[in-house]
Amino acid sequence: MTQRVFNLADLFEVVVDACPDRLALIAGEVRLTYRQLDERANRVAHAFATAGLGPGDHIGIYSRNRAEWLEAMIGAFKARMVPININYRYVEDELRYIVDNADLAGLVVERGYLPKVAAVRDGASALAHVFVVADEHDDKLDGTIDYEAALANESGARDFEQRSPEDRYMVYTGGTTGFPKGVEWRSHDIFCSAMGGGNFGGEPIENPELLAGKAEGAPLVQMLTTPLMHGNGQWVTWITLFSAGTAIMWTGHRYDPVEILRTIEREGAVTMMLVGDAMARPIADELERGSYNVETLKVIGSGGALLSPSVKAQLVRLIPGLYISDSFGASEFGAGSSQTPGGRFPLKPKTAVLGEDLRPVGVGESGRLARTGYIPIGYYKDPVKTAETFHVDPDGVRWVIPGDFARVEDDGDVTLLGRGSVCINTGGEKVFPEEVEGVLKAHAAVYDAVVVGVPDARFGERVAAVVSLREGHTLTTDDLAEHARDHIAGYKVPRDLVVVDEVPRTPAGKPDYRWAKTTAAAALTP
Structure with a gap:
């Protein structure tokens, strides 16, 4: 056996060998033990070769959530290849961009997406190997490989070359603006920065074999509702596997709170992972309406988008003893800390709030969140964006600074202000949409809200709210402003209200600020 290092495939195999017969994955009707998942991933790796x-x-x-997504990802790492996440909502032009920008040599795709693959493959000479996973569709494409047939012809044994902690992990992120960008990490760095480091909440382990100790206790059963095509979905899945837990992967084609709660009941999930109010509010509302036995559920974790105070309060009221872990993070940053009861965030080791001079700011001052240590290499094939996001301070320390603003409080914790790229500048005052959105969603009539800036002749921009309403409710701009003034400064209060049937979110639950800005501008243009 080769020496195990801090490589994602090696680390997974440590856990497999420690608890081979433990249930690793529940994905719809598919149930795989660690041994079975490992063997199928080995077959995938051999089929690729x-x-x-x-x-x-x-x-x-290129697939919705299913067991094969996870198998293909692990199999790629086993063969020292780099799996690339593709958003299944992409139109042809976006898919063409990813295929080209990511230099795809191979593709694992659900059959229903073959028409889009056919449309882009002719112009992508490097994309020579397409593995097709069966689904409810019957689309066909010449020159492809049947995924299951390929696996059936391969060995499930481990006979791979020595891997390296330098082997790459990459996640494509759409961010809030612009084309998707590939964030390139070393395996060891992403393990420590985003996947728990084998000691969730503490210092990373120093020896890969220490992960075997995770199998000594009872498995933690986690309900994972986020898509694997996003970094958050991948990270919480890896955290579960590196904890020797059981990952329940949501495989529904739409977000269904009824079935998610029934699955938690049936499987005895202890933890549920989701992203922000877009996923949490439907769960809370369904708990209000229905009758569910979720006494096993002790923790709800949210990452990628913060929960509003009103949704947190609703969940805690409905599930006695529930602990909510609300954390921030980014594809370039990894996982951040969890919010305290006071609404602030402790700074983890090797994180700081930096000013324009790349020095830590003082108490009461604002700056940009930054991290050093286990950080990415940069953006794939994008030296300009890499130079804009990764900086070396006067002492020679390299930092990643994605653009999230924060203020340092007197206790050393920080208050998150929001992403600078969506910040609204109204008369010289900065307004961070996330803060205002949290206030608006506490209004009894508001179901969801996105806040953007729209052009203003006097102030440059003014604050506008795009909201969807709860059934049976109405809302005026004056009603909303009166509610908001009790919680935020006057310059942050929305001066315009646009009511829509639904506020669209990404599959990861994040707001679509480009859509909101366009919608608000169209509605408010005379």
Whole structure:
């Protein structure tokens, strides 16, 4: 056996060998033990190699949540290849961009997406190997490989070359603006920064074999509702596996709070992971309406988008003894700390709030959140964006600074203000949408809200709210402003209200600020 290092495939195999017969994955009707998941991932790795793919090649995964998504990701790492997440909502032009920008040599795709693959493959000469996973569709494409048939012809044994902690992990992120960007990490860095480091909440482990100790206790059963095509979905899945837990993967084609709660009941989930109010509010509302036995559920975790205070209060009221872990993070930053009861965030080691001079700001001052230590290499094939986001301070320390603003409080914790790229500048005052959105969603009539800036002749921009309402409710601008003034400064209060049937969110639950800005501008233009 080769020496195990801080490589994602090696670390997974440590856990497999420690608890081979423990249930690792529940994905719809599929249930796989750690041994079975490992064997199928080995077959995937061998199938990739048989097709002619090799170490360092990029393999796209173009699918909704299903067991094969996870198998393909692990299999790619086993063969020292790089799995690339593809948003299944992409239109042809976006798919064409990813195939080209990510230099895809191979692709694992659900059959229903083959028409889009056919449309882009002719112009992508490097994309030579397409593995097709069966679904409810019957689309066909010449020159493809049947995924299950390929696995059936391969060995489930581990006979791979020595891996390296330098092997790459990459996640494509759409962010809030612009084309998707590939954030490139070393395996060791992403493990420590975003996947718990084998000691969630503490210092990372120093020896890969220490992960075997996670199998000594009872498995933690986690309900994972976020899509694997986003970094958050991948990270919480890896955290579960590196904890020797059981991952329940939501495989529904739409977000269904009824079935999610029934699954928690049936499987005895202890933790549920989701992203922000877009996922949490439907769960809370369904708990209000229905009758569910969720006494096993002790923790709800949210990452990628913060929960509003009103939704937190609703969940805690409905599930006695519930602990809510509300944390921030980014594809370039990794996982951040969890919010305290006072609404602030402790600064983890090797994190800071930096000013324009790349020095830590003082108490009461604002700056940009930054991290050093286990950080990415940069953006794939984008030296300009890399130079804008990664900086070396006067002492020679390299930091990643994605653009989230924060204020340092007198106790050393920080208050998150929001992402600078969506910040509204109204008369010289900065307004961070996330703060205002949290206030608006506490109004009894508001179901969801996104806040944007719209042009203003006097102030440059003014604050506008795009909201969807709860059934049977109405709302005026004056009603909303009166509510908001009790909680935020006057310049942050929305001066315009646009009511829509639904506020669209990404599959990861994040707001679509481009849509909101366009919608508000169209509605408010005379």
